[in-house]
Amino acid sequence: MYARILTSLTLGFHIIFAVLGVGIPVLISIAEWLGIRKKDPRYTQMAKRWSKGFTVTVAVGVVTGTCIGLQLSLLWPSFMKTAGEAIALPLFLETFAFFFEAIFLGVYLYTWNRFKNPYLHWAFSIPVIIGSTASAFFIMTVNAFMNAPQGFSLENGSIVAIEPLQAMFNAATPSKAGHMIFSSYATSAFVLAALAAYKLLRGNATAYYKKALQLTLSLALIFSLGTALWGDIAGKYLAKHQPEKLAAAEWHFETKGEAELIFGGVLDEETHEIKYALRLPYALSVLATNTLDGEVKGLNEVPEDLRPPLFIHYLFDGMVAIGGYMIIVPVWYFVRKKWLKKEASPWELMFIIGGAPLAMLAIELGWIFTEIGRQPWILVGYMKTTHAVTSATNVGEMLALFSLLYLFLAVVSTSILLRIYKQPVVMDKVYPSVTGGESR
Amino acid sequence: MSLEILGITVLWTFLYGYLIVASIDFGAGFFSFYCKVKKEDHLVNSIIERYLSPVWEVTNVFLVFFFVGLIGFFPSTAYYYGTALLVPGSIALVLLSLRGSFYAFAHYGVRNSMLYTGVYGLTGLFIPASLATVLTISEGGFIRETNGLVEFLSDQLLKSPYAWSVVILAIVSILFISASFLTYYADKAKDRKSTVIFHKYAIMWSLPTIFASMLVFFAIYQHNPEHFQNMLDISWLFLLSLASFLVALALLLKKKHYGWAFVMVMLQFAFAFYGYGISHLPYLLYPYITISDSINSPVMGKALVTGFIVGLCLLIPSLYLLMKMFLFDVKYVQGKEKAVQR
Numbered sequence: 001m002y003a004r005i006l007t008s009l010t011l012g013f014h015i016i017f018a019v020l021g022v023g024i025p026v027l028i029s030i031a032e033w034l035g036i037r038k039k040d041p042r043y044t045q046m047a048k049r050w051s052k053g054f055t056v057t058v059a060v061g062v063v064t065g066t067c068i069g070l071q072l073s074l075l076w077p078s079f080m081k082t083a084g085e086a087i088a089l090p091l092f093l094e095t096f097a098f099f100f101e102a103i104f105l106g107v108y109l110y111t112w113n114r115f116k117n118p119y120l121h122w123a124f125s126i127p128v129i130i131g132s133t134a135s136a137f138f139i140m141t142v143n144a145f146m147n148a149p150q151g152f153s154l155e156n157g158s159i160v161a162i163e164p165l166q167a168m169f170n171a172a173t174p175s176k177a178g179h180m181i182f183s184s185y186a187t188s189a190f191v192l193a194a195l196a197a198y199k200l201l202r203g204n205a206t207a208y209y210k211k212a213l214q215l216t217l218s219l220a221l222i223f224s225l226g227t228a229l230w231g232d233i234a235g236k237y238l239a240k241h242q243p244e245k246l247a248a249a250e251w252h253f254e255t256k257g258e259a260e261l262i263f264g265g266v267l268d269e270e271t272h273e274i275k276y277a278l279r280l281p282y283a284l285s286v287l288a289t290n291t292l293d294g295e296v297k298g299l300n301e302v303p304e305d306l307r308p309p310l311f312i313h314y315l316f317d318g319m320v321a322i323g324g325y326m327i328i329v330p331v332w333y334f335v336r337k338k339w340l341k342k343e344a345s346p347w348e349l350m351f352i353i354g355g356a357p358l359a360m361l362a363i364e365l366g367w368i369f370t371e372i373g374r375q376p377w378i379l380v381g382y383m384k385t386t387h388a389v390t391s392a393t394n395v396g397e398m399l400a401l402f403s404l405l406y407l408f409l410a411v412v413s414t415s416i417l418l419r420i421y422k423q424p425v426v427m428d429k430v431y432p433s434v435t436g437g438e439s440r
Numbered sequence: 441m442s443l444e445i446l447g448i449t450v451l452w453t454f455l456y457g458y459l460i461v462a463s464i465d466f467g468a469g470f471f472s473f474y475c476k477v478k479k480e481d482h483l484v485n486s487i488i489e490r491y492l493s494p495v496w497e498v499t500n501v502f503l504v505f506f507f508v509g510l511i512g513f514f515p516s517t518a519y520y521y522g523t524a525l526l527v528p529g530s531i532a533l534v535l536l537s538l539r540g541s542f543y544a545f546a547h548y549g550v551r552n553s554m555l556y557t558g559v560y561g562l563t564g565l566f567i568p569a570s571l572a573t574v575l576t577i578s579e580g581g582f583i584r585e586t587n588g589l590v591e592f593l594s595d596q597l598l599k600s601p602y603a604w605s606v607v608i609l610a611i612v613s614i615l616f617i618s619a620s621f622l623t624y625y626a627d628k629a630k631d632r633k634s635t636v637i638f639h640k641y642a643i644m645w646s647l648p649t650i651f652a653s654m655l656v657f658f659a660i661y662q663h664n665p666e667h668f669q670n671m672l673d674i675s676w677l678f679l680l681s682l683a684s685f686l687v688a689l690a691l692l693l694k695k696k697h698y699g700w701a702f703v704m705v706m707l708q709f710a711f712a713f714y715g716y717g718i719s720h721l722p723y724l725l726y727p728y729i730t731i732s733d734s735i736n737s738p739v740m741g742k743a744l745v746t747g748f749i750v751g752l753c754l755l756i757p758s759l760y761l762l763m764k765m766f767l768f769d770v771k772y773v774q775g776k777e778k779a780v781q782r
């Protein structure tokens with residue numbers, strides 16, 4: 001049990017920084033490019049300030065990622081021994097992606113004013129984006145493999161006849177990787193938008209913050225739309241390959257067509273009666289099959305001991321609700337700005353600020369949903385979680401140790417990020433030979 | 441070359457890469473702490489930082505690469521080492537995490553605190569000690585499997601003279617490798633004062649590395665005679681290592697060609713490291729895991745090798761670029777070019 005808690009704790013903590021690590025380089029790169037294109041030093045300054053904060057989040061992402069990488073072997077030795085045969089390739093490729101990212105991040109961060117042609121420096125942000133997005137992709141194929149294992153056969157408990165590429169490009173890979181990457185971009189955009197919104201709310205209405213808000217929100221809108229669209233793909237994947245997960249998430253017991261989507265509510269576990277819920281007719285059939293009358297498999301067809309816990313319904317609902325919020329807020333902002341020619345009101349700014357923690361929450365909810373929804377399996381259909389766990393004792397003490405470590409990292413990194421955030425924005429006078437922004 | 445030999449060679453090479461880059465990093469952390477205690481830190485810190493800042497994340501990836509690759513090529517290692525090393529592995533991870541994050545945090549103001557420099561400097565000695573212990577464990581005698589249950593005999597390890605000799609070797613090697621690199625780097629930056637200091641350290645730690653290696657030879661003879669016999673069979677590698685050391689020491693003493701001196705130090709460790717590795721084969725863990733019975737299936741093995749080659753085609757030019765920009769660019773090394781992002 002402790003092993004499961006420790007794994008979820010490490011991953012739950014790592015994912016916060018991983019999401020920023022995947023998303024922020026994209027925003028930095030776009031801002032720097034705009035700065036060069038429009039000859040507007042404000043955008044350049046955004047790229048610089050964000051990358052300064054980024055060095056801190058990367059550091060925490062790297063060390064927690066190293067932790068999870070080793071912990072997978074320390075806590076799940078049997079799983080890694082068995083599945084390791086099949087997932088070796090993506091894990092291996094992931095480290096190459098990190099390598100690539102790490103090298104160019106070093107180059108990018110330390111060469112701001114080394115080149116005459118500013119596009120050259122900008123170009124170094126591209127490999128960073130490729131590296132971090134590729135590492136997200138590769139690690140998602142591993143997680144997808146746990147959900148939809150394929151490309152091997154099992155003989156006497158060991159994996160044989162492996163097809164590495166089939167294992168990697170399994171049924172769950174496109175939906176999971178795409179949804180994760182889009183949600184990382186969207187969340188990062190919201191986090192940066194919230195930072196600008198907070199300054200504006202505090203009356204710091206400089207052009208810098210206005211432009212930052214406009215840029216980050218427009219990207220947040222695009223990426224949130226992508227997240228929702230890809231979430232739809234993820235739903236269709238579930239309906240086809242892991243119907244028990246979708247059914248548990250939707251409290252859908254009877255197999256039937258024209259299925260309604262249930263939002264919220266309270267379930268009576270005995271009678272399967274649902275009270276106080278919001279019901280959207282046909283919506284579940286649409287989510288699962290893209291047709292109004294598509295048949296959706298119900299939980300009653302799944303043996304009791306293979307059903308995922310039913311509370312994942314709330315996790316799913318939470319994620320989807322936040323997904324809606326992340327689209328409505330930027331749309332509202334642009335509608336008012338474009339057609340009503342109004343600057344963001346304090347209320348709007350507060351909603352934007354709220355979007356950042358909510359987006360992070362949606363990431364956590366989504367993960368806990370898919371991971372718990374996979375139970376009781378660790379490798380769906382092949383290996384149960386209880387058979388994979390370490391036989392070593394002292395896991396409890398290690399849980400305490402790592403909890404302290406993460407607490408410490410959280411406190412220190414937050415305080416340092418706040419310090420960076422409080423530094424005033426220094427605009428460079430001369431362009432493009434950028435000189436400002438020295439931290440000390 | 442058979443698949444398992446190819447696999448272990450690739451991994452061992454990355455571990456060697458980690459040995460060099462991490463030693464520079466660990467040693468630099470310790471020296472900057474030590475100089476701070478002696479109030480000489482203003483002399484050396486700029487050199488240390490200018491080198492470390494752009495590369496610290498790369499250093500970490502070398503390690504990640506090694507253990508991910510090890511599990512990829514040889515999945516049973518995950519089972520034995522994973523079960524046995526929960527506690528020591530976790531402690532090493534915590535230290536590694538503290539150190540890694542402190543480095544990045546330090547850029548924003550906590551640098552001048554003694555506590556921070558202390559943690560950074562001292563973890564730099566503990567981490568290699570604990571990582572080197574994994575090699576000790578691989579010699580056998582510290583992991584026992586009874587009825588399918590893997591057990592780690594930690595008190596045996598703590599009592600073992602071999603284990604301690606390896607720890608000592610790890611620590612002095614780090615200081616020596618790091619000092620000889622920093623001497624070269626400082627000299628290149630035309631920073632007289634730091635050159636003198638690092639040169640002093642390099643000389644100071646040179647002989648202890650040789651004594652410590654002798655100690656390890658002797659201890660391994662006691663602990664695992666079979667391995668020792670294998671080492672004797674390829675003793676020429678160890679003699680080459682000694683020869684490289686002597687050349688390095690001579691160059692250092694003559695205060696000339698610090699770059700070559702560092703190359704010689706790298707060779708010294710390369711010969712010894714590959715000698716140790718070759719004689720360790722075929723075992724990955726005495727007497728439970730050998731490379732041939734733990735290797736992944738040939739299909740996956742080929743996929744990994746292909747992935748590796750493609751990866752290298754990307755990595756080598758990029759690493760070259762990184763070195764060219766931060767190691768061999770005289771203007772950067774001399775600090776004429778201000779690194780804005782710090």
Ligand code: HDD
Pocket residue numbers: 147172175176177179180181183184186187227228230231232234235237238245319320322323324326359360362363364366367368370
């Ligand atoms: C900002 C975060 C965020 C937002 C707004 C949404 N999601 Fe999501 N969702 C994730 C972040 C996320 C995630 C963290 O990225 C997950 C967890 C694991 C994964 O693959 O992606 C996920 C998983 C996930 C899964 C499970 C995939 C699986 O288990 O294979 C489904 C079906 C959806 N999502 C569907 C949606 C829908 C229909 C949304 C409507 C707007 C939505 N998500 C918004």
Ligand code: HEM
Pocket residue numbers: 004005007008011012013015076139140142143363364367368371372374375377378385
């Ligand atoms: C690629 C990514 C991931 C992989 C390979 C992975 C792997 C695992 C493994 C091996 C377990 C233990 C077995 C089990 O209980 O199912 C687990 C459990 C768990 N993980 Fe993940 N995980 C990933 C991402 C995440 C993330 C980002 C979170 C963040 C919140 C998370 C949350 C959890 C939770 C809550 C459990 C416990 C489930 C339970 O005990 O019921 N996982 N995961």
Ligand code: HEM
Pocket residue numbers: 014015017018019020021022057058059061062063064065066067068069072098099102132135136139140180184497500501504
């Ligand atoms: C089982 C799950 C996971 C494992 C084993 C894992 C492993 C790692 C490791 C070893 C590192 C450090 C690499 C280095 O030294 O540079 C790392 C960092 C990182 N991880 Fe994870 N990771 C997992 C889940 C995820 C997920 C789900 C994502 C994203 C969607 C992700 C994205 C990243 C990114 C982007 C970094 C680089 C750090 C940064 O740029 O912030 N990881 N991870």
